Amino acid sequence: MNRIRLGMIGGGQGAFIGNVHRMASRLDDRYELVAGAFSSDSSRCIESARELGVDTARAYADYQTMAQREAAREDGIEVAVIVTPNHLHFDIARTMLSAGIHVICDKPLVTSVEDAVQLEALVHTSGLLFAVTYNYSGYPLVRQAREMVAAGELGTLRLVQVEYPQDWLATKAEAQGLKQAEWRTDPARAGMGGSLGDIGTHAFHLAEFVSGQQVTSLLAELDCFVEGRTLDDNAQILLRYSGGAKGSLWASQVAIGHENGLRLRVYGDKASLEWQQEDPNQLIFQPLGEPRRVLTRAGAGLYRLSAESSRLPAGHPEGFLEGFANLYREFADCVEARRAGKDRHITDTLIPAVGDGVKGVRFIEAAVTSARAGGVWQSLR
């Protein structure tokens, strides 16, 4: 067994998402973390490396050096994981691609549509693998939902209702030293979107992923309920979809009582589906005129793809990490296919690709544009 060599940019001590990526990468034992630019503070970077069991000689103070040195090694990293604040994604991704390194990048992709489009072009030119961790698409029952829609079990879609309420920014956490809050509420680091970028893009991706339809236009009402904040902490958006469905998207980081309340409901003319992230091991299926059915992860009546996305038997709850790890597992399949000289692309899989990242940035921009105009319809190319 020859594990895939990972390098990480960001994700030093105390980081949330960096650790998630690491645990997800370990679950199936397909990767090993061998290098990192964990922090721009070089002593923190080295300390993080030590804690993580990474050779301190491969703990880099900056990602440029990391790209250069690792590219020069025979046993250099094959994949770079980008888990920094948003404003750094673009440069880091470009640098890694230039060095011939595959990339797994956190969302939202970058902070402007211009950068997004440019990065997409770079990815295509490079021929390298590039994933964006819209991780909720990794849950087995989200994939089941997508398959059911695609198979026509819901009939023609009419409505797509997605919401993503949280409450961790209900008070001014960014003024109390919470790092996660600081950069996410700072336009210089987060980009144009607050809740919109941080979680709205997840909801947007999930809605398109499951419905199989694209959003063609939207109308947004963005609010900033906590005083002194400049980015939205609440977004309500009406959506029109390519296949004729209508819907709404609500993202909020001030909705007290919700920890991580991503929820999707899709209604067709034959049946409907409901899935909630906080209860991810069940999927409600409601055919017209029949009793409601509760599908369970790895339970009866699932499509193969969904069953294959499970690691444990039904009744043994899987959670956030396992869903996340599904993206890592499939990315590993791609890397190994490439090692074996096969022509495998991210778009051949269910992994969110750079194009999905671009769409997310367009979504943010369109919503901001709509809201700034007072709430008018805005098309989404």
Added chain:
Amino acid sequence: MNRIRLGMIGGGQGAFIGNVHRMASRLDDRYELVAGAFSSDSSRCIESARELGVDTARAYADYQTMAQREAAREDGIEVAVIVTPNHLHFDIARTMLSAGIHVICDKPLVTSVEDAVQLEALVHTSGLLFAVTYNYSGYPLVRQAREMVAAGELGTLRLVQVEYPQDWLATKAEAQGLKQAEWRTDPARAGMGGSLGDIGTHAFHLAEFVSGQQVTSLLAELDCFVEGRTLDDNAQILLRYSGGAKGSLWASQVAIGHENGLRLRVYGDKASLEWQQEDPNQLIFQPLGEPRRVLTRAGAGLYRLSAESSRLPAGHPEGFLEGFANLYREFADCVEARRAGKDRHITDTLIPAVGDGVKGVRFIEAAVTSARAGGVWQSLR
């Protein structure tokens, strides 16, 4: 004991809502049904009277005759209950008020803002009691929610999310001989609103009732998903409230899987509340930074008003009828106060008054106006 004498217009054999009114009126034994114009078909009217134990001499083929004859009797009806299709409400109500009879009228009040305003004036002039059965406000825990908001337990409100999905019109039921569906999808009888008028107005009233704020403007997206239908069967509306809250309202009669899914969520800067009509004996209360609490009807920690709106101890489920009956009980208190010469008004109670009915009609009209203009903001006076 001297029960209050009721007459009913509409509500003959096979009617749903007429029977609900009758059961609700009986629960506390404060009323007796003594007359009716149950159907415009006179033999059906008489048969209904027989079934209901009403003296057939007081079964009238038309409401005009009923108003006239009953007003002339010493033991004539004191209260008229209007449970016909919407387009008849106005004339019937006017006739009853002219005859000096109190009115309980189903919602929506009438089919145009013009009629609504005129009816409101007639009510005021008459000095009579007039209730509109936005019955969901009668549920004990809805009242608890209202009291909690009013007492400041939620702090300053930020968001009001209300939804009312149903699925009974997911197919073209009106073409299959279902009377309930026929008139509700017919603009001539239902008015401008389809799902908007039938259930959207309930959701609208509930949101204002609990939040204590008025909707000042809205933006609506109305759809008609079932082919050949002319009134909306789905409505998605963004709302702005007088106190600064924002929110959305979703009403649908094509949302497969929902029987009668009215649900309200209210978020302040201190806490939030959630209530669902299909699970009416519990109310979720979520204070910031504390575990979620589940309040139960007649359970621990309730305001007096809510406890008084219960008939059974906690754990003995109350439902739709008991909530409905609370309006009837309080209306009976008003009638008896009037009998005793006291100056009691509907607006002294929690019973929805004619003014609430007017608001509901304005809401329909504004939503239709907004949607027809392609989805633009519309103010609601």
Added chain:
Amino acid sequence: MNRIRLGMIGGGQGAFIGNVHRMASRLDDRYELVAGAFSSDSSRCIESARELGVDTARAYADYQTMAQREAAREDGIEVAVIVTPNHLHFDIARTMLSAGIHVICDKPLVTSVEDAVQLEALVHTSGLLFAVTYNYSGYPLVRQAREMVAAGELGTLRLVQVEYPQDWLATKAEAQGLKQAEWRTDPARAGMGGSLGDIGTHAFHLAEFVSGQQVTSLLAELDCFVEGRTLDDNAQILLRYSGGAKGSLWASQVAIGHENGLRLRVYGDKASLEWQQEDPNQLIFQPLGEPRRVLTRAGAGLYRLSAESSRLPAGHPEGFLEGFANLYREFADCVEARRAGKDRHITDTLIPAVGDGVKGVRFIEAAVTSARAGGVWQSLR
């Protein structure tokens, strides 16, 4: 319409169950309450009559007088409703039967097996209608469950798990002036069983009602957790059923957190069912190897009997009163059949009959016998 004339014994001011019987009897407008021995305190009796709209001339200080006088009137009561503490049931029931009056009696039937057997004989001899209000069997979805078992949808039954936890006696409420608690914890008035008699018998009846099997033997562990109490406030019982099923029954009035938590689960070799009284509008059906299904009251896929036991469409919650009222409605059908000279018996219906009352008393006695012997198996004839 000629309403059935009711007299009530017990159920005066402040009573819980008396009022439940009255509301249940009013719901379908088939009865009128015309007489009562509401309290042995004659001024309270008269005051209750006044409040209830009963002619005070027919408010009797004792039930013997009531039986005698009412039997002598042409418009005398046809049905006596017994809602006193348990120790009075026997004498009252006997008196009413002797006077030719049908009886609706609260549970448990009487306080000894001897009395139970004697009363059963009296009922048979009299030819009169006699119901015992094991009211939970009136819920539409309980009836649906029974029909599904009878139709073989669960296959051969293996397990019957029933529990009925409450918490209202978790502290010594009987020492704090709570009348409901006083007599229920007093062996002189309640009989041999505490929680066993008050709620255990409900659970026992429900288990037999739905499973269609009889308990043949049991082993009981009875506890009295609150100091100074002499009757059980907690009962745990293992059960063996006539058809080979096994099971357990847990009744508790000290299980903090449960208001009225009656819950039944029945498992066969093909499927299982679950129903909870506090959420009575849904029934979980789980066929082997298929997704769980949620049946809703008046919803899709129900047996006729269950649908007919509903008054409202699906999604409009029915509760405790409606279930209770189903027994009253069917009892009314029996009375009217008798008026019409038809040979209709309680055992022709789903209404719990005197024989069910006898069984409940046998159950209490067997459980007490088992527990007193230290927890040994006891047969139940």
Added chain:
Amino acid sequence: MNRIRLGMIGGGQGAFIGNVHRMASRLDDRYELVAGAFSSDSSRCIESARELGVDTARAYADYQTMAQREAAREDGIEVAVIVTPNHLHFDIARTMLSAGIHVICDKPLVTSVEDAVQLEALVHTSGLLFAVTYNYSGYPLVRQAREMVAAGELGTLRLVQVEYPQDWLATKAEAQGLKQAEWRTDPARAGMGGSLGDIGTHAFHLAEFVSGQQVTSLLAELDCFVEGRTLDDNAQILLRYSGGAKGSLWASQVAIGHENGLRLRVYGDKASLEWQQEDPNQLIFQPLGEPRRVLTRAGAGLYRLSAESSRLPAGHPEGFLEGFANLYREFADCVEARRAGKDRHITDTLIPAVGDGVKGVRFIEAAVTSARAGGVWQSLR
């Protein structure tokens, strides 16, 4: 970083629990799997090693050889993980301890009380670390529950209700080639208990773990519902606890509709708790006379121990693997303490120790004895 070297006995291709142990051991990156006797079939063993990235030179056809050779290496395994059928646990554990290797052993410990007691003595003599994977005690909210009981938040305990229904043996799966079913229903490999040993012991451990009380006596009803099976597939047990609490335990592998339904409810005289394994991220806390509270993993109001047992923020579901991994993490702390020459014992932690394993075996034996005698009380030393 110097990862702890693991060897595994059992857990070859297609195994369920072996893979769970491996994933759990990887989550925090504290272990590496370096050797294994994955299967007694030597070619399968080698193939498993290859798949798992284990040097095939360290893939042993038998555990005796493995113990001997690994003990002889400087970089030999430090910990042996035993995931074979039950009947092999004793010999393997003894062999590993003799070779100076720490042990993590799956449950139930062994197949007789005699062996259990002997093994316990060997562990004590050896001074080595020995854990039994009653993994449900690793869930953060189970630990929270234990802390709350210990802190007196429930008052004096009255009732402990634990149940563990599954349905995977509802039909004769052992006759259809399902290996997991074959050995678990075979007394020669599983021991005296069927559902009792496989899942009953989990429920038993959980009840004692959370309640802090020991079971002093029990009475069991064991059934074998599937024809031709000789070990119990259903167990209903009444329990008496050392601190005066009473309770019941139900374990079933034929309860259709339950995937892995472990559920614990603990009632004191001040409050109660409820936790369900299939919904492990919430814990219901119900103080007397107050609204029910829902505690969430990593949410508000938790004890430190519980918070420290979490890897993800609230709302990001953790599941079965994370709970399992907590035992591995704490075992790693013990191993590292030993490496550092510290005197650290399993009993200093929350990890189930050999003594807990012994208790589980005593529980099985006592239940079988009780049931064979027709259901009589049996003391548990």
